[in-house]
Amino acid sequence: MFDRLSERDFQCLAEVIQGHAGIRMPPAKRTMVEGRLRKRARALDLADVGRYCRYLFDEGGLAQELVHLIDAVTTNKTDFFREPDHFDHLRDAAVPAVLARRGDRLVKLWSAASSIGAEAYTAAMVLAEMNRQGPAFRWAVLGTDISTEVLEQASLGVYPEEMVDPVPADLRRRYVMQARDTARREVRIVPELRRQVRFQRLNLMDPHYPVDRDVDVVFCRNILIYFDKRTQRAVLERLCGHLRPGGFLYLGHSESMAGGNLGMRQVAPTVFRRD
Known part of the structure; x- marks a missing residue:
């Protein structure tokens, strides 16, 4: 199984994420996004991240999946008494x-x-x-x-x-x-x-x-x-x-x-x- 994001899929994801959450997704983040979306694809019983993107962009799944997508790609680094x-x-x-x-x-x-x-x-x-x-x-x-x-x-x-x-x-x-x-x-x-x-x-x-x-x-x-x-x-x-x-x-x-x-x-x- 070739579980990688295509250039088109990553660009579509980056546009959605920046448009909704303001978070930039440069090409250097592609591997991170792939890893996190594999978990989300498994949760939906989808074969791989490519199939997950088909669900989002070709089958109308984005509206109900948007919150979960943002959850998946958001970096939540935090500590007690940070700075x-x-x-x-x-x-x-x-x-x-x-x-x-x-x-x-x-x-x-x-x-x-x-x-x-x-x-x-x-x-x-x-x-x-x-x-x-x-x-x-x-x-x-x-x-x-x-x-x-x-x-x-x-x-x-x-x-x-x-x-x-x-x-x-x-x-x-x-x-x-x-x-x-x-x-x-x-x-x-x-x-x-x-x-x-x-x-x-x-x-x-x-x-x-x-x-x-x-x-x-x-x-x-x-x-x-x-x-x-x-x-x-x-x-x-x-x-x-x-x-x-x-x-x-x-x-x-x-x-x-x-x-x-x-x-x-x-x-x-x-x-x-x-x-």
């Missing part, structure tokens, strides 16, 4: 500034490409610790992603044991539970923290986001690099439109807002504040 200086800034500068400006009210944080939830739960740990140490304030975290599969895992809050290694030991003791069956080598975020974090599907390519327009902090890290410049600009405009005046935007360390002119000023490396 930890951002979480230091959140604790030491951003949240205190928000509270000083707004007083005793709900602090809203949005993880805009949340994947399996590590970033959202990391932020939740930081906010919970600030609350525990006082003075108390109300807070809530929203995580969104285009992939339904990763959102299901995020909602469960179950992870391989080694994945929480970057979490400081005192926070692990408070916010992470070991599986009763130690042979499974899994952990779960404690229910008290999970209740404060909500997940929903959202495509950053959509023209409108079903998210509150008074968010205090937005994390959108390490996703813009997959978009072309025009899409980056459009996404940043929409994200900034959901921030309160004085709110903070965190980008990945390989990303920037160069030429943005979006009413934001840089206050730390890849951290911006809305005027």
